[in-house]
Amino acid sequence: MPSLCDAFRSIPMRFKMEPDINLMKEVPELYVWPQEDQLGVEAQSYGDGDGDCGTPVIDLQGEFGCVVEQVRVACEKCAVFQIVNHGVEKELVDRLNKQSHRLFSLPLDQKMLARRSPDGTTGYGVVRIANFFTKLMWSEGFTWVGSPSHHAKLLWPHDYQGFCDAVEEYEKAMKKLARKLFSVILQSLGIKGRHYARWCEDEEGCAGALQMNHYPSSPCPSQTMGMAPHTDSALLTILYQGGVEGLQVKRSDGAWMLVPALPDAFVVNIGDLLQVISNGRYKSVVHRVVNNRRDRFSSAYIWGPPLNAVIEPAAEVVDSKHPRLYRSLTWHEYLVARAKHFSTALQLFTTTPVENLT
Secondary structure (H helix, E strand, C coil): CCCHHEEEEEECCCCCCCHHHHHCCCCCHHHHCCHHHHCCHHHCCCCCCCCCCCEEEEECCCCCHHHHHHHHHHHHHEEEEECCCCCCHHHHHHHHHHHHHHCCCCCEEEEHHHHHCCCCCCCCEHHHHHHCCCCCHHHHHEECCCCCCHHHHHHHCCCCHHHHHHHHHHHHHHHHHHHCCCCCCCCCCCCCCHHHHHHCCHHHCEEEEEEEECCCCCCCCCCCCEEEEEECCCCCEEEEEECCCCCCEECCCCCEECCCCCCCCCCEEEEEHHHCCCCCCCCCCCCCEEECCCCCEEEEEECCCCCCCCEECHHHHCCCCCCCCCCCCEEEHHHHHHHHHHHHHHHEECCCCCCCCC
């Protein structure tokens, strides 16, 4: 089976870590974004929920039929929602958050011992979407796929077990929650076939990655960008905001809406592959992170199918009034296209592909 490294090997990262932004008192030119992007967190619309999305909050312990309907409405109107009573213990979330603070508080030279290789997927480094922007983002991140022990031992040769335990237990809980959410989403679309439903079972080898992010306090938040606008390439993402706001999603009218950092809630957003499966009924959401004068720590669990699994519009969402919009693909194929074309990658897999994308 192909790996994530295989998908990225031909498109290595061109950016390297710059001097430690945690120590900067001014914003270097390389981090100053164009005027049209210089919109600090305090200047953004929170969304009024009238005719557009106001970030629905869904209680997963509610009556099942109501939960399915709420998810359907949220996915169709917003492609992002928050969940509470999700079954993940607060103690585990707090423990992971504590380890994230411990991780990013290390000196830069120590974090660089666990740096990600240009064609790699795990370790410390610049986010991969940086390849498509001329300015650097005011953030730092660690990506974990599978056991974190190799990199953790480089960071803490004699005291790594607590970190590994927290990450592995959190990832296990996120995987379970992702399968549950995906099952609800399938039912909200009326999809009953086994082709996709089997991914809700642990044995199918679905792929997941845990992305820890740190957005240091910015000397001038109106000039910097924590994470540039993008969609996620997988099925869905489950995000813990860490109690500090900064995540924004793009509304259908083009305005940016700040997603509240609710206590004990996770943010769930639809990814590109789910847009394909739903035949465009559920759109992957464009989102970004803006900086402020507070440090912000977040943890995103990005969940997708086996890398060689066939992705295509489900039969239940295709008919004479809703013709098939996408051809069949695998996640591996999509990741390769995404690494080359970024925001236009999904167009390559439409039934009427855009020409001249090379």
